[in-house]
Amino acid sequence: MSPIPDTLRRAVTEDLLAWFARHRRPLPWRSDRDPYRIWISETLLQQTRTQQAWPYFERFLSRFPTLESLARAELDDVLKAWEGLGYYARARHLHRAAREILLRHGGRIPDRWEALRALPGVGDYTAAAVLSIAYGQDYAAVDGNVMRVLSRVLALPDPIDRASTRRTLRALAQELLPRGQAGEWNQALMELGALVCRPRKPHCASCPLQAVCRARATGRSEAYPIKGARRPVPHYTVVVGLIEDAQGRWLLARRPEGKMLGGLWELPGGKVRSGEELAEALRRELREELGIEVRLGPPVGVVEHTYSHFRITLHGFRCHIQQGTPEGREGQDIRWVAPEEIGHYALARATQKLLAQLAQAPQGELFSG
DNA sequence: GAATCGTGGCC
DNA sequence: TGGCCAAGATT
Structure with missing residues (x-):
């Protein structure tokens, strides 16, 4: 690697740290350096x-104040605390990792790279963040903010999507890192990315790095980092059943862990195939998944929803079982739940939206509509 | 290396 | 309004 000019090094260390000292936000996970709290916050973030992680952090910490309380909790309760935040593998991994830490590390968050990195849900970034912020070790934590800031400072022409580009930036960050101040410096770089060197409309005029920033010199800071084209987002039509039993309870199914929304509860149903009617698709799905024949009632509602890499139009119909007793295929958990108990279950957003429409529409309107 | 994996805010 | 993006990890 070519040597780093002194002016650049000074700007991205001393000047940046001075800027951070004045502008750091009082975020709830910055009240101390407790490794457990730092780990939880980094996973949430x-x-x-x-702004989205903030209230979840407060609730999660009050619900699971210690590593041991998290390790001894039921996964369903951890997922309930994560409900609505997305990327639910984070919650499942957190839960598994907590149990591993209690079992193999005496309940203390590991302070060595190898042990930390080996925990489920802990990648390069999170390991570096915990080791630097909580334990004061010299690891550069390179997230999207840091890559954006550095790619602009250098006016990097290489696409940021490429692994080789990311490797280069990680190596550069590790080389720039002021020894003994990694925790502050990592946070300073990320804070700069969040408050000043933002993806859109960066505040270059108030940036402590403006004198050395090559993107700023071109007048086109927003053009960096360079990104490749995205793939088109597919769209699916999905139909689910609000199946009611004689006691007025509803049937929920638990999504298998390891799949999307794993561990969350939903109304049973599935994708509509091309050329298939909604009712036809729903009857087929319920036959395949639960082994029941149903009679369809009135529609519950329609929801548009976007997931991480596709979007759906979700239709819901009331259903009554005509034949058979529902059994989850391959041991999938299913459960009859009284409507007033449904709030105890972790549901995905799309399901919440659909049930919200049900709450708004009186029974009579559904039939007359 | 490329896909997969959520949700909400922004313009 | 629809695409972009956010303190990434896993397979």
């Missing part, structure tokens, strides 16, 4: 905005 993966691909998630600070």
